Amino acid sequence: MKPEERSRSIAILKGVFWFGAIGDGLIAIEWYLISLGLVDISVHPSFFVGEGSSFRYAMSIGAMFMMGWAVLLYWGSRSPLERSGLLLITGVFLFLATISDYVVFGSMFTVGQTLLGSAVKLSLAAIFLASFIYSARIRE
Numbered sequence: 001m002k003p004e005e006r007s008r009s010i011a012i013l014k015g016v017f018w019f020g021a022i023g024d025g026l027i028a029i030e031w032y033l034i035s036l037g038l039v040d041i042s043v044h045p046s047f048f049v050g051e052g053s054s055f056r057y058a059m060s061i062g063a064m065f066m067m068g069w070a071v072l073l074y075w076g077s078r079s080p081l082e083r084s085g086l087l088l089i090t091g092v093f094l095f096l097a098t099i100s101d102y103v104v105f106g107s108m109f110t111v112g113q114t115l116l117g118s119a120v121k122l123s124l125a126a127i128f129l130a131s132f133i134y135s136a137r138i139r140e
Contacts, residue, residue, distance in 0.1 A: 017077035024070035035060035084135035091128035
């Protein structure tokens with residue numbers, strides 16, 4: 001691979017890491033605002049609207065984990081080839097979350113919520129998994 005092609009490929013990988021970091025960071029902020037009761041909006045990508053102190057408490061914990069993952073993806077962007085395994089982990093867990101939403105929590109969602117939430121998560125999983133495969137080609 002030519003140096004300019006390699007540089008462009010690494011920039012693409014950095015972009016995928018940044019995409020995940022920014023997306024997770026924004027969701028973490030959204031969830032934290034929900035946990036504080038400052039906003040009453042649906043939780044993406046399933047568009048589920050919860051209520052009560054137990055839901056808000058769960059959102060605060062979820063927000064902290066989501067922000068942690070955002071920081072981890074940012075860290076991955078600093079050395080995208082060396083830390084490309086984070087892309088694999090992210091993609092696999094998004095895929096598992098899709099299955100979990102349907103199997104474990106399916107009764108909480110409408111068909112539309114299930115389809116939309118699944119489409120979003122599976123699309124994101126595909127992006128991260130394809131990027132991981134792409135990173136392996138760059139390393140060769």
